[in-house]
Amino acid sequence: AFDATVHAMTTIATGGFANYDASFAAFEGASASVAIVFMILAALPFVRFVQMTAGTARPLLHDSQIRFFLKTTVFIIAGLTAWRVIHDGVTTVAGVRDVVFNVVSILTGTGYASSDYMLWGGLPVTVLFFVGLIGGCAGSTSCSIKVFRYQLLFASIKAQLRKIHSPNGMFTPRYDGRSIDEDILNSVMSFFVFFIVTLGVVAVLLGLTGLDFITSLSGASAALANIGPGLGDHIGPAGNFAGLNDGAKWLLAAAMLIGRLELMVVYAILTVKFWQV
Template structure:
């Protein structure tokens, strides 16, 4: 275990967090909010601790999978701890576990909140909540990879640990260049959404905060009734389109912009993702046709909510907790399927679901024709055995963490639907669930134990489970 490189990377994480806090500090200065001074205090602390950790560059800058996964897990925990301090020290969220819950939910792009009156927060705190989504959406360590050279080529392990999906590869030969490309696409899409919202009459502050939340598919509302506050089909429509766009594999965007755009359009995962969205919208629209003034309004809200749930964003325009059971059932299924690998969305991921379904079909065909040899393929390329093994292991760990989270939350004695969807919303980084955790509710009524269980599930879901589990393995900390 190369512990020095882990400390070095965590130091850079804290330095970057200090830099990120300049935005809410600037907002506090613009709106003359005294609580913004806490961002300055934490900013200085993060910078000082980070500088101590990076003062001496390790002689050995090469690291392997173990160091990569541990660095990611510990960095996200440190990021969340220091990120919660301004909310807690300012007194805006007086209980530390609540402040930590809010920030973990932000960085993991979950969007579950303990706040009942978001609008009462100072604007600097509101912007910080939304900005944590943007930071966590692509991954802060991916950003560091784009500026910090690491030796040996093993920094791909960081990208694999922090990027959602069963298979993460390089877009170009160097990982550093790949990280830069990903962030350029991410930034351009965010800026484009900002200008479209601003052009539609939204204030600059609201446009920026909502663009941050949408890009990270996080969904922290800056109004108490989320996107329902903006009674504009145009504004809600823009958010719908961008939620779906940020749920697409960023590798496909790179292919569309490169000399091989057809490869991006032919992606089996992306086509399945868009197909699932289309079918879900159709079924929910038909189910809601008598609940709204006309079918077009039903379509609008169905499209928004499907896009919000499948990408794990969590915004809402109506209280879907009051929808018919069939529509709610579809949304619960979408909570689990999730968006594409290599996107900012949560859930199991469409690519995993596709590969598992293909594996089931292959096994059935092998039973019927024992001597036949079938190769499991995705996008015309064979799926390697280690990828399938990793997916099977992921699903096993996923079921265990989901079950444990569900059992712990059940101790609070809420109804079954609330407990089940809270576990699903936490592990899949969705945000709102159903029942007492519905879109117009909040998570303040849960016990501290349940909140810590949900925080672990949020981190595990965002980091693809394995980095968090490795922290509890004794062999992880052994040298060699």
């Protein structure tokens, strides 16, 4: 009962804290299947569940952000499953479930692990690194960059490409059939820039503490996006952060706080004008 309570709370909160070093590898497959469902639900906008109390699932089914998130999840799972079937000969239900579980865990920022995915090969590990930088939906308990910002980024890129193709045309980025306000676009672009710059700075500072490249980069990503495990022998799914030096731990703690507050709030507090007001 205690194990169930702990993992129920950290699954819905996409916190990923487990009371076993082996994380979800310590449990039977049925537990992982249940966790997969609720990690996905926790990564969806909470307001949609509130709207569903009116007795209709329409808000949940017609949200473009949710559709984009689910399509992305299925695409990544299908790709990595195909890779493991072809290259590792995985054909069992447990093997496929491992792929689904770890992809969903990293994508939603929950941070559980049901197996050591560092053993899957270079391509899957690289894909999982970038998967962690996607995140769940806006308005969910998930962290990282979030699907909504990617949708606006892609809409802006699409409008710019059309403008290059037809210089005299008027093309406005649109979301759900409506024009996107320029201030919103600017805030999204600023967030992407701040995120990338902060990720680079944290990774470099971690390198200065003596960590290797993989540990520094994946550690910065895992902390800033609040994913949990990083990559490599030290902080990968089979390791932990306990062996890192104190300087690295302080940096990672700061990065986790900045990432949880979604960067802009922290940087706003650091400006002179904030304190003058």
